[in-house]
Amino acid sequence: MASTRQRDILEKLAGAGEEAISRVASSQATSRLLESVNGMRDRVDELQKRITGLDNLEKRVTKLEKALAEQSKPKTTRARTSSGTTARKAPSTRSTQRRKPSSSS
Numbered sequence: 001m002a003s004t005r006q007r008d009i010l011e012k013l014a015g016a017g018e019e020a021i022s023r024v025a026s027s028q029a030t031s032r033l034l035e036s037v038n039g040m041r042d043r044v045d046e047l048q049k050r051i052t053g054l055d056n057l058e059k060r061v062t063k064l065e066k067a068l069a070e071q072s073k074p075k076t077t078r079a080r081t082s083s084g085t086t087a088r089k090a091p092s093t094r095s096t097q098r099r100k101p102s103s104s105s
Contacts, residue, residue, distance in 0.1 A: 024030050
């Protein structure tokens with residue numbers, strides 16, 4: 001007899017649960033809530049696609065910034081040897097030969 005009473009209670013609970021679920025499912029508030037959730041899912045998917053696009057753009061910008069930084073660095077020159085790179089002196093206006101003293105005595 002206890003098992004039939006327990007079954008009756010469980011059947012009543014199950015019936016009440018099914019009734020509650022069917023009432024909630026047929027409610028307009030529930031359908032609006034489900035529409036909102038589905039719309040939110042679509043918006044989240046769109047945002048995720050945009051963020052992925054932004055990540056790609058950030059990678060490209062970082063690469064361009066590095067390239068620009070390398071180009072704007074002052075170029076280092078090699079130390080030149082003194083044998084071939086020094087400028088020649090301009091020729092002197094003086095004569096390089098000494099004049100002999102005149103003998104006018």
